[in-house]
Structure formats: structure tokens, C-alpha cells
Amino acid sequence: MTEYRRAYRPADRRLVGGVATGVAGHFGVPVLYVRLAFIVATWFHGMGVIAYLLLWRFLPLRQPDLSPGLESATRRGLRTSGRPGAFEVFQTIALGAVGIGVMFMIQASGRGIAGGLFAPLLIGVIGLAVIWRQFDDAAWGRWMRQTRGLGFALRVGAGAVLVASAGIYFLSQERGWSAIVDLASAVAVAGLGLLLILGPWITKLLGDLSDERRERVRSQERADVAAHLHDSVLQTLALLQKNAGDSAVVATLARRQERELRAWLYGNDEKPGDSLVAALRASAADVEDAHRVPVEVIAVGDAALDPDVAAIAKAAREAMINAAKHARVDRVDVYAETDGRTVEVFVRDRGVGFDTDTIAEDRMGVRGSIIGRVERHGGTATIRSRPGEGTEVALSVPVRGDTNQAEPPTAPVPTEEVSP
Amino acid sequence: MTTLRVAIVDDHAMFRTGVRAEIDGPVDIVAEAEDVDSAVTVIAETRPDVVLLDVHMPGGGGLEVIRRLHLRHPDTKFLALSVSDAAEDVIGIIRAGARGYVTKNISGPELLDAINRVAQGDAVFSPRLAGFVLDAFAGTIEVAQVDEEIDRLTEREREVMRLIARGYAYKEVAKELFISIKTVETHVSSVLRKLQLSSRHELTRWANDRRLI
Numbered sequence: 001m002t003e004y005r006r007a008y009r010p011a012d013r014r015l016v017g018g019v020a021t022g023v024a025g026h027f028g029v030p031v032l033y034v035r036l037a038f039i040v041a042t043w044f045h046g047m048g049v050i051a052y053l054l055l056w057r058f059l060p061l062r063q064p065d066l067s068p069g070l071e072s073a074t075r076r077g078l079r080t081s082g083r084p085g086a087f088e089v090f091q092t093i094a095l096g097a098v099g100i101g102v103m104f105m106i107q108a109s110g111r112g113i114a115g116g117l118f119a120p121l122l123i124g125v126i127g128l129a130v131i132w133r134q135f136d137d138a139a140w141g142r143w144m145r146q147t148r149g150l151g152f153a154l155r156v157g158a159g160a161v162l163v164a165s166a167g168i169y170f171l172s173q174e175r176g177w178s179a180i181v182d183l184a185s186a187v188a189v190a191g192l193g194l195l196l197i198l199g200p201w202i203t204k205l206l207g208d209l210s211d212e213r214r215e216r217v218r219s220q221e222r223a224d225v226a227a228h229l230h231d232s233v234l235q236t237l238a239l240l241q242k243n244a245g246d247s248a249v250v251a252t253l254a255r256r257q258e259r260e261l262r263a264w265l266y267g268n269d270e271k272p273g274d275s276l277v278a279a280l281r282a283s284a285a286d287v288e289d290a291h292r293v294p295v296e297v298i299a300v301g302d303a304a305l306d307p308d309v310a311a312i313a314k315a316a317r318e319a320m321i322n323a324a325k326h327a328r329v330d331r332v333d334v335y336a337e338t339d340g341r342t343v344e345v346f347v348r349d350r351g352v353g354f355d356t357d358t359i360a361e362d363r364m365g366v367r368g369s370i371i372g373r374v375e376r377h378g379g380t381a382t383i384r385s386r387p388g389e390g391t392e393v394a395l396s397v398p399v400r401g402d403t404n405q406a407e408p409p410t411a412p413v414p415t416e417e418v419s420p
Numbered sequence: 421m422t423t424l425r426v427a428i429v430d431d432h433a434m435f436r437t438g439v440r441a442e443i444d445g446p447v448d449i450v451a452e453a454e455d456v457d458s459a460v461t462v463i464a465e466t467r468p469d470v471v472l473l474d475v476h477m478p479g480g481g482g483l484e485v486i487r488r489l490h491l492r493h494p495d496t497k498f499l500a501l502s503v504s505d506a507a508e509d510v511i512g513i514i515r516a517g518a519r520g521y522v523t524k525n526i527s528g529p530e531l532l533d534a535i536n537r538v539a540q541g542d543a544v545f546s547p548r549l550a551g552f553v554l555d556a557f558a559g560t561i562e563v564a565q566v567d568e569e570i571d572r573l574t575e576r577e578r579e580v581m582r583l584i585a586r587g588y589a590y591k592e593v594a595k596e597l598f599i600s601i602k603t604v605e606t607h608v609s610s611v612l613r614k615l616q617l618s619s620r621h622e623l624t625r626w627a628n629d630r631r632l633i
Contacts, residue, residue, distance in 0.1 A: 070506050078431075078476035079509055080483040258525070266504045298551035298585045300558060333547060333587025337554070346586045392586070 008062040015092055016129060017056040035092060039099035043106055049125055068222055069265030117185055124189055127162065159196030162189060229264055233257060252292045259285060276303045276313055276343060280336055283317035287332070291324035294331050301338035308377040308397045312345055315381065318369040319347035319393040327351020327391060342398050350390040356383055370395070424539050427451040427466065429459040429485060430474040430501070435524065439472065442528035447535060455479045460488050468496060469539050472531075473518065475502035475509050483509075486516040497538045501526075507552045515616050520544025542605050543612040550584035553615060573611060580607045 007026035009018030020038060024031035042048030066074065073079045107118060236257040243249040272282035277299040284295035303309045316334065323332045329351035336345045366383065370393060374381040379397030424447045428436050431454045440449055451466045453459035456479030463471060463485070473482040486498055498518040502510065510521050519538045522531065523546065534544045545553070557573050573581065576597075583593045590608070594601045 067506070069504060070509070073476045073481075073504075076478070077480060078478060079481040080487075080512070262503070262505065266506050296547060296587070298547045300551050300554045300585070331587075335547070335551070335582070335586040337582070337585075339558070348587045350587075 007059055009056070009059045011061050011063045015089060017052070018061065019052050019055045019059060022059055023055065031088075032091070032095075035095055039095060042099060043102055046121070053125070053128060067264075067266050068226075117181070120185055120189060124192060127192065155196060159193040161193075162196065163193030165189065225264060229260060232260060248292055252289065255294060256285075256289060259288070273305060275305055276309050276336060276338065276345075279305055279310070279313040280316060280334060280345070283313070283320055284332075284334060287317070287320045287324050291321070293324040293329065295320055295324070295334060296331065297334045297336070299336045299338075301336075301340075303338045303343050303399060306400070308379070308400060309343055311373050311377045312343055312379060312395050312397045315370045315373045315395050316345045316347055316393075318366075318373075319395070322366070322370075322393075323347060323349040323351065323391060327353070329390075338399070340399060342396055345395045346392060347395075348390065348392040353385045353387045353389045353391050355387060356385050423448045424470060424535060425450045425466070425468040426535060427453065427459075427463055427468040427471045429453045429463075429471055429477070429482070431455060431477045432474075435474075439531070443532055443535070446532055456481070456484045456488075459485045463489055463496060464493065467493065470497050470499055470535050472501050472535070473498050473513070475500055475504060475506075475513055481509070481513075482518070483513050483516045486513065486518060490517040497541070499534060499538045499544060505548060507555065510549060510552055511556055511615070514549070514612070517616065519612065520546075521549045522546055523548070541609075543608045545581075545584050545608055545611075547585050547587050550581045553611060554578065554581050554585060556615070573614065577607050577611050577614075580604060581611060584608075 007022055009022040010025065011018065013021050015021075020034040021031050024034045027034075038048040038052050040048065041051060070079070236253050239253050240250055243253070272278050277297070280297050280299070284297045287293065287295050305313065316336075320332055320334060323329070327349040329349045331349070333348045334345065335348070336343070338344075370383075371381040374395050374397060377397050379395065381396075382394045383391065384394070385391035426443070426447045426449050428439055428449060429452070430436050430439075433454070436452050436454075440452075443449070447470075450468050451462040453462050455477055459471075459473075459477075471485075473485060475482045477485075482498075482500055489496060490498075498513075500510070500513045500518040500521040501524055502521070503524045505523070514521060519541075520534060520543055522534050522544060526534070537544050557578075579597060580593055583596055584590075588596060590601055590604045594604045597604075
């Protein structure tokens with residue numbers, strides 16, 4: 001399955017149409033350069049504007065895909081979202097002003113677009129920008145879809161004015177050698193007016209409602225999860241009351257509930273089979289529940305769970321279990337880093353530690369399920385520990401990318417752990 | 421040493437009470453506020469040394485508080501406290517000027533330690549924040565689209581960040597790398613400065629991109 005990256009216009013960070021921001025994001029260049037390119041291209045027969053409008057039409061608008069907690073916090077004004085700052089706005093206005101200045105200079109020198117066309121084209125482009133911008137906004141989109149009421153009257157009025165002005169423009173022109181070009185531009189303006197009037201039906205026909213449908217499905221799913229979570233909070237509260245005397249049980253219950261809520265509010269709904277990080281988090285949760293030791297997972301980058309990566313995830317799980325069981329600590333740290341070439345996982349505790357020389361050959365926990373498992377997949381595993389100074393298990397496997405082979409057959413590995 | 425003057429800004433009254441109970445005494449709690457406007461007012465009035473600042477709050481969140489106060493009161497240090505681990509918000513508030521980030525389930529003594537560190541002008545990097553920072557600056561060494569020194573981490577800074585992300589305390593980082601704690605603090609402060617000053621476009625759109633991969 002090839003997933004290719006699609007360009008899109010970010011709904012939350014656009015100034016006009018979000019085209020420049022979207023293109024900059026897609027190619028990984030500063031947005032300033034993209035804006036400059038559009039403006040410079042405009043000096044050559046308006047290419048920049050045409051490209052901008054085309055991209056605007058064809059790049060999909062995308063709302064930021066926030067977790068439910070962040071979405072709600074944004075709605076309630078609890079956070080400042082990443083809208084373009086004042087600096088960016090001024091910078092773009094300044095750029096635009098310079099661009100328009102140069103445009104006029106080119107016009108004045110007589111090498112630009114034919115004089116009679118320039119003004120109507122300019123007005124047409126600005127009108128188009130204003131209208132499309134409003135199409136993009138959800139609230140405006142609804143306004144544009146109205147087929148009755150004040151919004152409808154205003155919109156049809158605006159369209160009618162445009163159609164009429166195109167007609168007047170056409171009639172007022174002397175029929176010269178450029179009549180055909182003029183006629184074409186007049187038709188374009190008239191077409192724009194008709195588009196304004198007929199816009200709602202056209203957009204409906206184009207299946208604009210698929211977004212709404214997707215949103216509805218998503219919110220139903222979320223409502224189900226929310227109901228499940230609230231139910232589990234009630235269960236947890238009941239258990240807490242029953243076990244009020246046992247502080248260890250209370251802490252574990254609270255921690256588990258916190259984890260669930262946090263994952264729902266601020267997580268990116270990942271499943272244990274999806275990726276390395278998801279697998280590590282799932283293991284951490286299991287270890288927390290079974291051994292009542294908080295396991296903190298920090299991850300930089302992520303990798304698909306191919307057999308190699310799955311092996312390192314399993315080894316890390318064993319290391320977490322060892323730490324939770326034997327280190328006698330109140331916290332285990334797990335750090336995973338993926339840079340595209342290697343996957344590294346560190347499992348660390350500040351516990352009692354042990355003498356690494358004393359790992360007996362037959363202690364399958366460390367030998368088989370950690371070191372052996374990783375080495376079979378071309379990786380390395382090192383265990384650093386000294387009595388009294390904690391233990392750190394460092395695991396690393398190379399990323400192969402094209403792995404399809406299963407884990408090499410081995411004798412079933414009993415998961416008995418080494419004693420410290 | 422005089423007692424530090426601390427303000428607690430959080431929209432949950434229960435949390436404010438809890439923090440007050442845990443740290444009042446060793447530090448002097450001079451103000452409490454529950455939204456952006458009241459926070460700006462009381463902080464300007466009482467001029468605390470350190471402000472414990474919730475990330476999500478009515479009126480635009482902790483970010484807005486820092487934005488309004490940072491230029492006028494550069495001596496006031498901000499320590500971000502949060503239940504959410506939303507990377508974009510954490511990085512955002514650090515970029516606005518907070519000197520550190522801790523989660524709300526931090527213990528009393530750890531919180532006091534963090535407050536002291538921030539008051540002295542050092543940065544407080546939890547493992548989670550170190551992870552976010554590495555993520556934000558990821559790939560810049562070899563890609564090097566941006567040549568400015570401020571836009572990437574040095575090899576040493578990355579090492580320090582990675583050890584912090586692995587759960588090492590500053591003291592342990594120092595021991596591991598055979599450097600002094602002071603040097604570790606210098607590296608961390610330098611990372612903080614880069615995080616705040618860098619205009620790398622990756623930093624601003626990074627949060628969105630992480631989900632795309």
C-alpha cells in the first residue's frame with residue numbers, strides 16, 4: 001500500500017486561501033519564499049494569480065485534526081491556536097503592496113495586460129478571492145448554501161450586479177479589433193455572476209456534504225467512547241471507595257483511569273498493533289496494572305510494527321517487567337527514538353540494580369527474551385547495571401523497510417525474569 | 421536567601437488549593453488567579469518571582485498571559501503546569517517565554533525544586549518536554565536546510581536532551597557525560613533559547629506534520 005503525501009490548505013493558518021501555507025508545508029520551504037514566488041510570477045501575465053486560484057480550487061481545505069480535548073479547549077477559548085501572527089499579516093500585506101506596485105509599473109510601461117482588460121480582471125480576481133474565502137469557512141459555507149432568506153438575497157444581488165456590470169462593460173466598448181477578447185472577458189465576468197447565483201447547487205452537486213457525513217460519523221464514535229469512559233470513571237470511583245484503605249490500589253486505579261482519559265482527550269487514538277510507540281504504551285499500561293509501578297513512555301519519531309520493530313517492542317516489554325518486578329522503584333522510564341535508520345529503545349530505572357556478570361546462562365528472561373530476541377533481528381542489546389545504581393537496558397535494531405519475513409523460529413521462550 | 425514569591429494561575433480551584441497546601445511555607449504564595457484577565461492584573465500588582473501557569477485557561481490560555489506580561493515584567497518567570505500532553509501547546513507556551521514545563525501529577529518536593537530552578541533562571545525540562553524538543557528539532561542535523569546556528573541543536577545539546585528524555589536527572593546527565601551540572605544547565609538553557617528564538621518553519625507547523633507521518 002503506497003501512501004502518498006497530499007498537499008492541502010490548512011484551515012487554521014491561512015491568510016487568504018491558505019495556498020501559500022499549504023504549498024510551503026508540502027515542500028518544506030518557508031512560506032515567505034512561496035509568497036514571493038507567487039508575486040513574482042504574477043508580473044508575467046498574471047501567472048502567479050492564475051496558479052494561486054487554480055491551487056485554491058484544487059487543493060482541499062483541511063481542518064486541523066485535533067484530539068477531542070484540544071478541540072473542546074479551542075472552542076472554549078482555553079488555548080491560543082496557531083493562527084498567523086500580526087508579523088506574518090504585515091509581512092504579507094507589505095509583499096502584496098510591493099507586488100501590486102510593480103504590476104502597475106509594468107502596466108504603465110505598456111507591456112502588461114491590455115489596458116481595457118486590466119481593471120475588470122483585477123476586480124474579478126478580488127471578487128473571486130472574497131467569495132472563495134467565504135466558501136471555505138464553515139459558517140460562510142452554510143450561508144452560501146442558503147436558498148432563501150437575507151443571505152440568499154444578498155448573494156443573488158451581488159451576482160446580479162456582476163452580471164449586469166459585465167453587460168454594461170461589453171455594451172460600452174467600441175467594437176474594435178479586440179472585440180473578441182473583450183467579449184470573452186465579459187462572458188467570464190458574467191459567468192462569475194452566474195456562479196455566485198448557482199454556487200450552492202453546484203457545490204451540493206459536487207458532494208460537498210461528504211465532510212459533514214464524515215464529521216457526523218466521527219462525533220458518533222466519539223460519543224460512544226465518551227460514554228464508555230464516563231462509565232469506566234464511575235466504575236473506578238466505586239472501586240476507589242471500596243479500597244479507600246489500600247493506598248497502593250487507590251494509586252493504581254487512579255493512574256489507570258488517568259491514562260485512559262488522557263489517551264482519549266489528548267491522544268491520537270492509536271492501537272497497540274499500529275506502531276512501535278503504540279505497542280510500547282500498551283506494554284507500559286499492562287506493566288503499570290500488573291506491577292503497580294508507573295511507566296513513563298517518551299517517544300521521538302515512530303515506526304511501523306514490522307517483525308524487527310515488533311521484536312524490539314517485545315524485548316522492551318520484558319525489560320519493563322523486569323524493572324517493575326525487581327528494581328523496587330516507584331517509576332520506570334522508557335524512551336524510544338526512531339530516525340528512519342535505527343530504532344532505539346531505552347528502559348531505565350533508578351532501582352537496586354544488579355551485577356551484570358551474574359546473569360546466569362539459564363536465566364532466560366534477560367538472555368532469551370531481551371538480548372537474544374533483539375540480536376536475532378540484527379540488533380544489539382546492552383544492559384548497564386550496578387548494584388545500587390539502577391539499571392538501563394538499551395535496545396537497538398536497524399530499520400529495514402522491506403521486511404516481510406516472520407520472526408525466525410525459535411524454541412518457545414519462557415518469560416522467567418532474572419533476579420537482581 | 422529570601423523566600424520565593426509565587427503566584428498560582430489555574431482555572432480549577434481544587435488544584436490551586438492542592439498546590440497551595442503542598443508548597444505554601446517553603447515558598448510564599450502571593451497571588452492566585454483563575455483566568456487570563458485576572459492573572460494579568462494580579463501578577464502586575466504583586467510582581468511574584470515565579471508564576472505557576474496552567475496551559476489551558478479561559479481567555480486564551482497560559483500563552484496569552486505570558487504574551488501580555490513578558491515584555492512588561494521580564495523578571496517574572498513562568499513555569500507551565502498542565503494535564504494535557506498536547507505537544508503543540510507545550511512547545512507553544514515555552515516559545516512564548518515559559519522557562520519550563522511540568523505535568524500536574526508532579527510531587528510537592530519536585531515542584532518546589534522546579535520552582536527554585538526556574539527562579540534562578542534555569543530551565544526545567546521534564547523527560548516529556550525533552551522528547552517534544554527532540555521531535556521539534558528532529559532531522560535538522562543532516563537536512564540542514566537552514567544554516568543558522570539557532571535553528572538546530574548541537575550534538576552535545578542533543579545528547580543532553582536525549583539523556584533527559586531517558587529519565588536522567590541533571591546530576592545523572594552530568595555524570596554520564598563527564599561534565600559539571602553547571603554545564604548541563606548551560607546546555608539546557610541554550611536549548612530553551614533556541615526553542616524560543618528559532619523561527620524555523622518546522623517548529624510552527626511541526627505539530628501538524630507529526631500526525632501526518
